[in-house]
Amino acid sequence: MHTGLDLAQDAVALTAQLVDVPSVSREEKALADLVEAALRDVPWLRVERDGDAVVARTELGRAERVVLAGHLDTVPIADNLPSRMDAGGLLWGCGTSDMKAGVAVQLRLAATLEAPNRDVTYVFYDAEEIAAEFNGLKRLVDRHPDWLAADFAVLMEPTACRVEGGCQGTLRVEVRTTGKRAHSARSWLGENAIHKAAPILSRLAAHEPRRVEIDGLVYPEGLNAVLISGGHATNVIPDFCTVTVNYRFSPDQTQEEALQRVRDLFEGYEVVLTDSAPGALPGLSHPAAAAFVEAIGTEPTAKAAWTDVARFSALGIPAVNYGPGDPALAHTREEHVAAAAVLEAEEKLRGWLAG
Structure with missing residues (x-):
């Protein structure tokens, strides 16, 4: 009480x-x-x-x-x-x-x-x-x-x-890769989905985030991998991998424009929106x-x-x-x-x- x-x-x-x-x-x-x-x-x-x-x-x-x-x-x-x-x-x-x-x-x-x-x-x-x-x-x-x-x-x-x-807007996407499952002792029989995710991380590492000025205020953007998951066991070549990416975007963009910017960066990959909020x-x-x-x-x-x-x-x-x-x-x-x-x-x- x-x-x-x-x-x-x-x-x-x-x-x-x-x-x-x-x-x-x-x-x-x-x-x-x-x-x-x-x-x-x-x-x-x-x-x-x-x-x-x-x-x-x-x-x-x-x-x-x-x-x-x-x-x-x-x-x-x-x-x-x-x-x-x-x-x-x-x-x-x-x-x-x-x-x-x-x-x-x-x-x-x-x-x-x-x-x-x-x-x-x-x-x-x-x-x-x-x-x-x-x-x-x-x-x-x-x-x-x-x-x-x-x-x-x-x-x-x-x-x-x-x-x-x-305030910034925010969205999260899953960037997905697929492969072929195999025994890790015979890895040449499979396709490693986790290895296929390497270019996703390379693109993120090379990305230059924008700094956008609005009404004299500067909004620094951020685009980062925040989670990565994939695989089944330590002796199995993984047939899937998911990189979760969080984009903190300047309020000069709509949610749709921000999502398109992310899709453009990861062209060639499956990109799935999981949540989004406007700036x-x-x-x-x-x-x-x-x-x-x-x-x-x-x-x-x-x-x-x-x-x-x-x-x-x-x-x-x-x-x-x-x-x-x-x-x-x-x-x-x-x-x-x-x-x-x-x-x-x-x-x-x-x-x-x-x-």
Whole structure:
């Protein structure tokens, strides 16, 4: 049994309280219940819920609406709960960086900004850390796109308090070879499918990834073999081999264009798409995005990963990533967040929304 969330405490203490409620993906209900209950006590918010996703909105009739979104789930706990604060001002624990510090900032703003200069939609969702079919934001897009309607969105993924625009797209393919099975003592009677995969790896090793500039941000691409499998036993010439290739592509390409680029590279081989997600353009030329960048006061950079900003982009909503955690610490046993960064993120966002 967890006590109710105290939204009057500072964002660092609130982060610790959130961290101490375990919420591994698909097990977010306890935390979602606490978030919903706390927000329903805020008189200027309209609160709605779908599964373990909670959406709270101001309805002030402002000329512009923005979304602040963050996921409630974490990766599996790695002997790093409960949270602990050290003498150097670092809060340690599962989810501190990715991304309960960002969620704490959202909750603090929701509870204390009665009359922001823009209408705000606060989105807290489930199952971001696992397969896309379970993603709570995807479910909201499918079921309640009207809940997400806005002019601009901020996904509070960890960025070390820097604005990261858009995101890469990602796809995975299997590049397959076939051969003929034989006893390895009489290998000349077979065709080795694993040996046939050597040119696939050579093409990958020789590939020069693109670096694409969009709105002044440079997106570095990556095309890499991430898995290889084949064969039956140590005394059998293999008759199949599969190289799994992951392409992280710049958002100047559609998924179809990115797939064709991969097919062209592996011409002559069977190429099977296994999963794909679009990138998101940074949209920094949009007035709402430009105002956000100015308020934060740091030079924006490209997001060298895929994030849920792509879901907002698909709805025609320009979006950026911004949060207090360090992305390099996400999913690690040593995950932590600096108290100063949590307070800085709250201060910057409060200045943007109340200035």
